[in-house]
Amino acid sequence: MSSIAFIGLGVMGSPMAVHLAYAGHDVTGYNLTPDKYGPLEAAGGSPAGSIAEAVAGAEIVCVMVPDSPDVRDVLAGEGGVFANAKPGALIIDFSSIRPDVTIELAGTAAERGFRLLDAPVSGGEAGAKNAALSIMVGGSEADFAAAAEVFDHVGKTVVHVGPSGAGQTVKAANQLIVASNIQALAEAVVFVESYGVDTEAALEVLGGGLAGSAVLEQKRRNMLDRNFAPGFRIDLHHKDLGIVTAAARESGAVVPLGSLLAQLMASARANGDGGLDHSALLRGVERLSGLSDT
Incomplete structure (x- = not known):
């Protein structure tokens, strides 16, 4: 089982993080508003007080936030993932953002020694709760294969659709x-x-x-x-x-x-x-x- 940081515990992110915790992964979650941690804690996960705390030591970092500026802040902002995650960490961005922003961030991630997949999802709240999401994944085939332990617990239809940005x-x-x-x-x-x-x-x-x-x-x-x-x-x-x-x-x-x-x-x-x-x-x-x- 892997050590996973999950950034963004909203309508979609919370049930996804819960599924990963119930699967036996060591899940640490972070959300801007602290009233979202209950379901994750009940599933055996842990809350973090910052992105830096959440990603410390994590092998996999999952992100589920609303928009392109939010993803940029989470990954490349001060106190973000790029500044605090351990080199080699696999970053899976489940958010739905602009393809060009994803391509830009994937390049920065590679320069910093990280691996980034864009993996936006479809299926809504029901799909997230039932672990039945459709996940369209952009990035390298090797990184896609490495992410299977996450995708298997949150999605039903998971397809690698091409290089970075293709998922978006x-x-x-x-x-x-x-x-x-x-x-x-x-x-x-x-x-x-x-x-x-x-x-x-x-x-x-x-x-x-x-x-x-x-x-x-x-x-x-x-x-x-x-x-x-x-x-x-x-x-x-x-x-x-x-x-x-x-x-x-x-x-x-x-x-x-x-x-x-x-x-x-x-x-x-x-x-x-x-x-x-x-x-x-x-x-x-x-x-x-x-x-x-x-």
Whole structure:
């Protein structure tokens, strides 16, 4: 079993760290807010008072934080991983960030004697809790193989997709597809309701045909109950669609639907829905349809 530091114990990071602790690894966690340590401690892990304390002696460092600046601060900032981890440590960044930032940080990591994998995940809070995440990994094949002892305990579908930055590129594509599905489902719900159809029955039969999807299965209850407690916040999906549109512009790819989705997600945030689950795109469709005052 390995000594693992886990930086970022939020909605996704906490259950992932817990799985690693229950698997027998020596897990030390660090989070900016200290009220997140309970589940990890209950699983046998330990809290740390700083990143430096968490990574001291760790063979593997896992990172799960919201955005590119956060990853840069955790890894390259004063008191961060690069300044305090032992040489040769394997760093696995589970965050979803810009591919170009990942490539830059991977180069810096190599210069400092570290190994860095970009390993963004898909599956949301449910996937993290059930150790059923889909993990798309960029970096060297050797480092990917070395990370198997971590991936095996947090993911279900784990694929090496290419060199550094490739994981983040595939994750951006994932977020484009997920947002498209959520928006289409939201529009379908409002459409069938406008005709007085039994929406629950409609979604049941739609889920059994070609229209069925993981999004329909996982998000139908949110929309039926109008319960948008965050599993994956609109704020974060807004960030991800910004990555999609910026990266597409740089590569010359044309993503007209992605651009529209980015605007719809931005509208949701502007209307105060940023802290809600991304299934709350339904509220945007209702606003456009004149069905909501909020």
